[in-house]
Amino acid sequence: MxxxxxxxxxxxxxxxxxxxxxxxxEPYVVFDPDDPLATVGRAWHPDREAVVTTSTATIxxxxxxAAYLRPASRPGRAAQNCRALSTVLTWxxxxxxxxxxxxxxxxxxxxxxYQLEMIRAFGFATPATLTTTSPDAARAFVQEVGxxxxxxxxxxxxxxxxxxxxxTGRLRDVVHCPTQFQQLVDGDDLRVHVVGGEAxxxxxxxxxxxxxxxxxxxxxxxxxxxxxxxxPRGRLIAMTRxxxxxxxxxxxxxxxxxxxxxxxVNPSPxxxxxxxxxxxxxxxxxxxxxxHETPDLEPSREKECVHAAQRSDM
Amino acid sequence: MILVVADDLxxxxxxxxxxxxxxxxxxxxxxMAGWTLRSGAPPTVPEALGGAAVRAVLxxxxxxxxxxxxxxxxxxxxxxxxxxxxxxTAFLAQWPARRVxxxxxxxxxxxxxxxxxxxxxxxxxxxxxxxxxxxxxxxxSAVVVGAKVFDYGPxxxxxxxAAITRRIAGAAGSRHLAVQFCVExxxxxxxxxxxxxxxxxxxxxxxxxLLRCEQGAVx
Numbered sequence: 001m002x003x004x005x006x007x008x009x010x011x012x013x014x015x016x017x018x019x020x021x022x023x024x025x026e027p028y029v030v031f032d033p034d035d036p037l038a039t040v041g042r043a044w045h046p047d048r049e050a051v052v053t054t055s056t057a058t059i060x061x062x063x064x065x066a067a068y069l070r071p072a073s074r075p076g077r078a079a080q081n082c083r084a085l086s087t088v089l090t091w092x093x094x095x096x097x098x099x100x101x102x103x104x105x106x107x108x109x110x111x112x113x114y115q116l117e118m119i120r121a122f123g124f125a126t127p128a129t130l131t132t133t134s135p136d137a138a139r140a141f142v143q144e145v146g147x148x149x150x151x152x153x154x155x156x157x158x159x160x161x162x163x164x165x166x167x168t169g170r171l172r173d174v175v176h177c178p179t180q181f182q183q184l185v186d187g188d189d190l191r192v193h194v195v196g197g198e199a200x201x202x203x204x205x206x207x208x209x210x211x212x213x214x215x216x217x218x219x220x221x222x223x224x225x226x227x228x229x230x231x232p233r234g235r236l237i238a239m240t241r242x243x244x245x246x247x248x249x250x251x252x253x254x255x256x257x258x259x260x261x262x263x264x265v266n267p268s269p270x271x272x273x274x275x276x277x278x279x280x281x282x283x284x285x286x287x288x289x290x291x292h293e294t295p296d297l298e299p300s301r302e303k304e305c306v307h308a309a310q311r312s313d314m
Numbered sequence: 315m316i317l318v319v320a321d322d323l324x325x326x327x328x329x330x331x332x333x334x335x336x337x338x339x340x341x342x343x344x345x346m347a348g349w350t351l352r353s354g355a356p357p358t359v360p361e362a363l364g365g366a367a368v369r370a371v372l373x374x375x376x377x378x379x380x381x382x383x384x385x386x387x388x389x390x391x392x393x394x395x396x397x398x399x400x401x402x403t404a405f406l407a408q409w410p411a412r413r414v415x416x417x418x419x420x421x422x423x424x425x426x427x428x429x430x431x432x433x434x435x436x437x438x439x440x441x442x443x444x445x446x447x448x449x450x451x452x453x454x455s456a457v458v459v460g461a462k463v464f465d466y467g468p469x470x471x472x473x474x475x476a477a478i479t480r481r482i483a484g485a486a487g488s489r490h491l492a493v494q495f496c497v498e499x500x501x502x503x504x505x506x507x508x509x510x511x512x513x514x515x516x517x518x519x520x521x522x523x524l525l526r527c528e529q530g531a532v533x
Contacts, residue, residue, distance in 0.1 A: 112400065113400075126353060133348065
C-alpha cells in the first residue's frame with residue numbers, strides 16, 4: 001500500500017501522482033491533513049506501529065511500503081488534526097519504507113542561506129548572497145555586485161524582485177527583519193528534476209526576473225528539454241542523495257560564460273507547473289520511485305542533514 | 315562573552331542576566347542593525363549584543379514565534395518570525411562561536427524531533443521507554459552538560475540514569491539536553507528536551523562548558 005499525504009483535491013502534484021498510481025492499478029490511500037475526522041486510532045508503541053484513521057480509511061502504518069508527502073495544509077487553514085499528522089510525519093522519519101521525501105531531509109529548504117552552504121559544499125557556483133539587518137551593508141552589497149535581487153530567507157513563498165539601489169527608503173527597512181540579497185546572474189534558467197538516479201533538465205526562458213510570476217500583459221515562459229553535461233548531472237544526483245532526498249526540483253541559472261549557478265534545491269517540487277509548461281511528464285518517474293525503489297536498508301532514524309560546512313566544535 | 319538567545323518569557327533568563335559576561339538576545343533583538351551573514355565570510359553580531367567579543371552561544375528557543383514579536387505589525391508577524399528563524403538557522407550554522415548543540419533546520423537548539431520521535435529513537439537504541447506514563451507522573455529528570463550529568467530524580471538508579479542520559483545525548487550529537495524518566499520505572503525514558511529550566515548549578519556548568527576553549531582547554 002502506498003500512502004499519499006496531502007490535499008488531493010487541491011494539490012496538483014499529489015493529484016498527478018494519485019492519477020498515475022490509479023492508472024497502474026497500484027493501491028494507495030490518502031491522508032489529508034485537513035480531514036476533520038482524521039485521528040490516531042492506535043498510538044505508536046515500541047512493540048507495534050501506529051494506526052491512523054481518516055474519514056474514508058484506516059491506515060495501518062506498518063503496511064505502508066512507500067509514501068509521497070506534500071503535507072502543507074490548504075492556504076489559510078491549519079491542519080485539522082495535528083496529532084494524527086504528527087504521528088504520520090514522525091513515522092515517515094523512522095520507517096524503512098520508501099519516503100519521498102522525509103521531513104528532516106526537506107528541512108534544509110526552510111533556510112535558503114543554510115541550504116546554499118550545502119550546495120556550495122558540492123562544488124556548485126552560487127550567487128554572492130548577503131542576509132542582513134544593516135542598511136549600510138545592504139547598500140554596499142548592491143553596489144558591489146551591480147545588480148541584485150531580494151528574496152525570502154525562509155521557505156515562505158515570495159516573489160523575487162530586483163533591488164532598485166535608488167530606493168534608499170526600502171533599504172532602510174531591512175533593520176526590522178533580516179533580508180536576503182543575492183547577486184543577479186543574467187542567463188537562462190534551468191530546472192532539473194532529480195528522481196532517484198535520473199536527472200531531467202528543462203531550459204526556461206522568460207522576460208521576468210521571477211518566471212513563476214508573469215504579469216497579465218507579460219509573455220509566458222517557455223520550457224524545452226535541455227542536455228546536461230555528465231559532470232553537473234552526476235553532481236546534482238549525488239547532492240540530492242546526500243541531502244537525503246529521493247526527488248528534488250533544482251533551480252539553476254546558466255550565465256553567459258556557461259557557468260552553472262545553483263540557486264535552490266526544492267524538496268517538494270511543484271512539478272506539474274513544469275509538466276504543463278514543457279509537455280514533459282515527471283509524475284510517471286515519481287510513481288516509479290514509489291513502486292519500484294528499494295526501501296532504505298537502515299532507515300531506522302531520521303537523516304539529519306547537518307551540512308558539511310556547519311561549524312560544530314563538538 | 316556568551317550570547318544567550320532566549321524568549322522574553324523564558325524563566326531561565328533571570329538566572330543568567332546578572333552575569334557580566336552574558337548578553338541576552340530576545341526575538342526582538344533580530345530587529346536591530348548589525349546582523350550580517352554572507353556566503354563564505356564570518357557572520358557578524360550587532361555591537362549592542364557584544365559584536366566580535368562573543369565567543370559562545372546558548373540557544374534556548376526552537377524557533378522565533380510570531381507571538382514573540384509584538385513590535386511587528388500583526389499581519390506580518392508570522393512571515394517575519396519565519397524569516398528570522400531561517401536567518402538564525404544559517405547564522406548559527408556558520409558562526410564559529412562555541413555552542414553545546416549544533417543547529418539543524420527545524421530546531422535552533424538541536425535535532426528537530428517530535429516527542430514521539432525522541433521515544434522512537436530511544437527505543438530503537440534498545441533503551442526502555444514509558445510511552446504512557448501514569449497521569450500523576452511527577453518530575454524526574456537528568457540533565458547532561460558536557461561530561462557532567464545532574465540528576466533531579468530519586469536516589470536509586472542514578473548511575474544508570476546518568477549512563478542513559480549520556481547515551482541519548484551522544485547519539486543526538488548533543489552536549490546539553492534533559493531526559494525525563496518515569497517515576498514508577500526510574501530508568502524508563504518518557505521524554506527528551508533541549509530546554510531544561512536552568513538553576514544556578516546548571517548555569518555554572520553550562521558557562522564552564524561554553525567558555526572552556528577560552529580557558530585553554532581542549533575543545
